[in-house]
Amino acid sequence: MSVGSGPVTDWETMADHAGDPSKDRHEQVASIAIRLCQELLDTIMRNSLRACRANNGCLYQVDYGSRELLALLPVGEGWEEIEEHPRIRLFEAGRHGITSHVASTGTPYLSGDVSEDPHYKAAFQWVKSELAVPVKDRSGRVIGVLNMESREANAFDRVHLRRLEGLAGQAALVMALADYEAREKSLLEVGKSLAVPMDTRAVVSDVVDIAAVLLKAQDCSLFLVEDTDRLTLRASVGSLSRFIAKATYRVGEGLTGWVVAHNQAIRIPDPRSDPRWRGLYSEFPPEELAAFLAVPVPGREGVLGVIRVVRRTWPGRGFDGEFTESDEELMATLASQLGVALENAKLVQRLVEAERMAAWGQMSARAVHMIGNTVFALKGELNELSHCLRGEGAGQGLLQLVERANKGIFRLEEVLQEFKDFVMATRLVTSRCDLDELIRDVLDESFPQGTGVQLVEELGAQGTEVVVDVPKFRRCCEELLLDAVRALQGKGTVTVKTSCIGKEETGLIGGVRFPGGAVQIEISDDGPGVSRENKERIFSPFFTTRAQGMGLGLSIVKGIIESHGGAIREVGEEGKGAHFVILLPRWEPGESAHE
Amino acid sequence: MSRILVIDDEEEVREALKRRLEREGYQVHLADSQIQGIEAISGEGEPFDLIITDMLMETPESGIEIIKAAAERDVFTEVIVLTAYGNVANAVECMRRGAFDYIEKNIPGVDVYELLTIKVEQALQLREGARSAFSNLQQVGYGFPASGQAAKVWAKAAHRLSESEQRSPGRPRTSSKGD
Numbered sequence: 001m002s003v004g005s006g007p008v009t010d011w012e013t014m015a016d017h018a019g020d021p022s023k024d025r026h027e028q029v030a031s032i033a034i035r036l037c038q039e040l041l042d043t044i045m046r047n048s049l050r051a052c053r054a055n056n057g058c059l060y061q062v063d064y065g066s067r068e069l070l071a072l073l074p075v076g077e078g079w080e081e082i083e084e085h086p087r088i089r090l091f092e093a094g095r096h097g098i099t100s101h102v103a104s105t106g107t108p109y110l111s112g113d114v115s116e117d118p119h120y121k122a123a124f125q126w127v128k129s130e131l132a133v134p135v136k137d138r139s140g141r142v143i144g145v146l147n148m149e150s151r152e153a154n155a156f157d158r159v160h161l162r163r164l165e166g167l168a169g170q171a172a173l174v175m176a177l178a179d180y181e182a183r184e185k186s187l188l189e190v191g192k193s194l195a196v197p198m199d200t201r202a203v204v205s206d207v208v209d210i211a212a213v214l215l216k217a218q219d220c221s222l223f224l225v226e227d228t229d230r231l232t233l234r235a236s237v238g239s240l241s242r243f244i245a246k247a248t249y250r251v252g253e254g255l256t257g258w259v260v261a262h263n264q265a266i267r268i269p270d271p272r273s274d275p276r277w278r279g280l281y282s283e284f285p286p287e288e289l290a291a292f293l294a295v296p297v298p299g300r301e302g303v304l305g306v307i308r309v310v311r312r313t314w315p316g317r318g319f320d321g322e323f324t325e326s327d328e329e330l331m332a333t334l335a336s337q338l339g340v341a342l343e344n345a346k347l348v349q350r351l352v353e354a355e356r357m358a359a360w361g362q363m364s365a366r367a368v369h370m371i372g373n374t375v376f377a378l379k380g381e382l383n384e385l386s387h388c389l390r391g392e393g394a395g396q397g398l399l400q401l402v403e404r405a406n407k408g409i410f411r412l413e414e415v416l417q418e419f420k421d422f423v424m425a426t427r428l429v430t431s432r433c434d435l436d437e438l439i440r441d442v443l444d445e446s447f448p449q450g451t452g453v454q455l456v457e458e459l460g461a462q463g464t465e466v467v468v469d470v471p472k473f474r475r476c477c478e479e480l481l482l483d484a485v486r487a488l489q490g491k492g493t494v495t496v497k498t499s500c501i502g503k504e505e506t507g508l509i510g511g512v513r514f515p516g517g518a519v520q521i522e523i524s525d526d527g528p529g530v531s532r533e534n535k536e537r538i539f540s541p542f543f544t545t546r547a548q549g550m551g552l553g554l555s556i557v558k559g560i561i562e563s564h565g566g567a568i569r570e571v572g573e574e575g576k577g578a579h580f581v582i583l584l585p586r587w588e589p590g591e592s593a594h595e
Numbered sequence: 596m597s598r599i600l601v602i603d604d605e606e607e608v609r610e611a612l613k614r615r616l617e618r619e620g621y622q623v624h625l626a627d628s629q630i631q632g633i634e635a636i637s638g639e640g641e642p643f644d645l646i647i648t649d650m651l652m653e654t655p656e657s658g659i660e661i662i663k664a665a666a667e668r669d670v671f672t673e674v675i676v677l678t679a680y681g682n683v684a685n686a687v688e689c690m691r692r693g694a695f696d697y698i699e700k701n702i703p704g705v706d707v708y709e710l711l712t713i714k715v716e717q718a719l720q721l722r723e724g725a726r727s728a729f730s731n732l733q734q735v736g737y738g739f740p741a742s743g744q745a746a747k748v749w750a751k752a753a754h755r756l757s758e759s760e761q762r763s764p765g766r767p768r769t770s771s772k773g774d
């Protein structure tokens with residue numbers, strides 16, 4: 001192997017060894033990487049010793065995450081004397097050794113007499129001279145230090161320095177190779193795990209972990225689009241993790257929001273100087289943000305979210321924290337795999353839900369049949385009983401008993417009807433109608449009078465038409481209105497609003513798409529509202545917080561709305577009242593109105 | 596005395612119906628399945644005046660099979676389908692095939708037994724009307740073969756049409772009976 005040919009230029013770019021917060025992961029990846037290229041590095045180190053006629057030396061690797069230099073490959077004498085390889089602090093005031101100094105400045109250093117040297121920190125007692133050169137990647141970033149030590153004073157000169165620089169270049173190349181192999185392995189692993197449909201939370205958490213490692217970034221966060229115009233933080237490695245589910249951006253807001261709005265990546269070295277920067281949720285103090293890379297997560301019909309990675313800046317020059325084009329490509333690959341995985345997960349979830357509903361439906365049909373026959377026979381017997389009693393001139397008491405029994409039967413029949421409705425919720429017979437007129441009718445007929453509860457109507461759909469199964473839709477509104485009135489217990493206001501949402505404003509609302517625009521119906525009250533943990537559960541079959549009733553009501557409502565191609569959500573604030581939002585597709589000319 | 600056949604796979608339902616119908620003065624026979632029902636329909640003896648049948652027995656279409664068997668045996672036998680679990684599609688199918696009516700066993704607030712009694716009466720009247728329309732035609736001698744199935748169906752249809760015209764007086768009368 002040739003020795004000392006000057007700094008190597010123009011090899012493939014690689015990410016630098018910036019440490020990441022999950023040390024284990026990094027060490028795992030780093031150790032795989034280094035092992036693979038062990039032989040090559042061994043050769044380089046032996047050549048270094050010979051070329052510099054040194055007694056010992058070491059190849060160090062920069063760990064940006066922990067701000068330390070790790071001794072990777074020691075060669076030569078004396079290492080047996082030391083129990084533990086020294087971990088050298090970086091970026092701190094004080095004397096931390098020549099290697100630390102070289103790492104911080106990015107320039108080589110030669111000392112003929114270490115006893116006089118301001119930077120030297122002794123590891124071995126017999127060292128008189130030291131020579132250290134930085135190991136840099138293609139973008140000039142320091143990724144390690146190669147140092148040589150000698151028992152003799154003034155053992156190293158400029159020739160040795162140039163030779164060592166050349167070898168440092170070779171070492172950089174090998175480390176880059178190792179890094180690529182590690183990246184490839186990680187990507188394959190990620191690919192495999194993303195291909196298996198699993199819990200969204202696990203998927204996003206895995207992805208940010210891997211992205212942070214692969215890109216040697218100090219932080220990685222993932223935001224998902226959860227309403228037409230908002231992104232919410234769903235996974236994060238690092239300081240933002242305590243804001244998961246709480247941190248949100250509006251689409252278009254800040255660098256992160258911009259990525260989603262324009263479906264384009266952003267890769268910049270100084271986020272603060274960018275006019276789009278808002279600094280809303282920052283992983284580090286703004287002055288420490290060195291490099292920013294955010295890529296959109298693509299879905300089949302739009303952007304699902306954004307992954308962003310950031311690198312921290314360190315006092316001292318020579319550390320170029322910029323993300324490269326290759327980094328951006330890597331992130332884009334990861335993001336597209338994630339997009340597929342997220343959509344798969346959603347599909348699977350919807351399938352599971354549909355299956356569950358179908359199972360409930362089957363059970364209900366069976367139950368209705370069996371219970372129905374028994375109730376029918378019971379009615380016959382009661383009928384007979386009252387006929388006999390009247391025939392024999394029975395007293396009022398007995399006849400009243402029969403009456404009460406009949407009332408019980410009536411209630412049973414109502415329960416049965418609920419079951420039947422549950423099964424029939426998905427079978428629609430539709431017609432076209434003006435939404436506001438329909439709502440007005442429903443309110444006139446079904447809003448309970450004389451309860452002390454006020455009704456406020458704000459019908460603003462302006463003639464927009466919808467295609468609905470009128471009796472079933474009416475039933476949905478009635479259910480929600482009665483629930484609201486019940487919750488208010490005679491005091492308060494129920495507000496019913498309608499409005500239109502144009503094609504441009506809808507994207508993904510509540511998990512459903514409305515390419516032709518939608519109408520929005522809101523039914524809200526100022527009662528106690530729905531607690532956060534119940535917001536989704538209230539739509540499950542048999543969920544009820546009341547003593548009476550089977551709890552099928554809202555699940556029937558949801559079934560009906562969803563069969564219309566719509567969506568329903570509860571978005572009120574606990575303590576401030578319930579707020580149900582129903583979305584239905586608008587009728588467009590050209591669509592058939594009948595099933 | 597009119598003879599009614601009740602077909603249902605639940606014993607308590609059969610008993611309840613039998614009790615009420617006998618109280619109203621009808622002769623009631625029972626069958627506990629589609630198979631037994633068809634046996635009774637096509638068996639010896641006079642055809643039944645009216646058949647009340649459940650829909651879901653051996654199969655979800657058992658009611659339809661009963662309607663078919665009844666029509667084959669005697670066009671003038673009326674069929675009422677009485678079901679625990681109704682749906683529009685089934686109802687339409689039954690009516691298309693000539694059922695007299697399709698009633699659900701449990702409708703909140705409705706006394707089904709009262710309703711059934713009224714329907715039974717109506718069905719039996721219709722049956723009588725159709726049968727006498729047919730024998731009138733035979734007597735008048737329009738040249739129909741005396742026992743032709745087609746002739747019977749025709750007579751029944753004609754009678755039904757005139758019945759329904761009478762029940763909805765607003766509709767214009769386009770032709771008189773027998774056209």
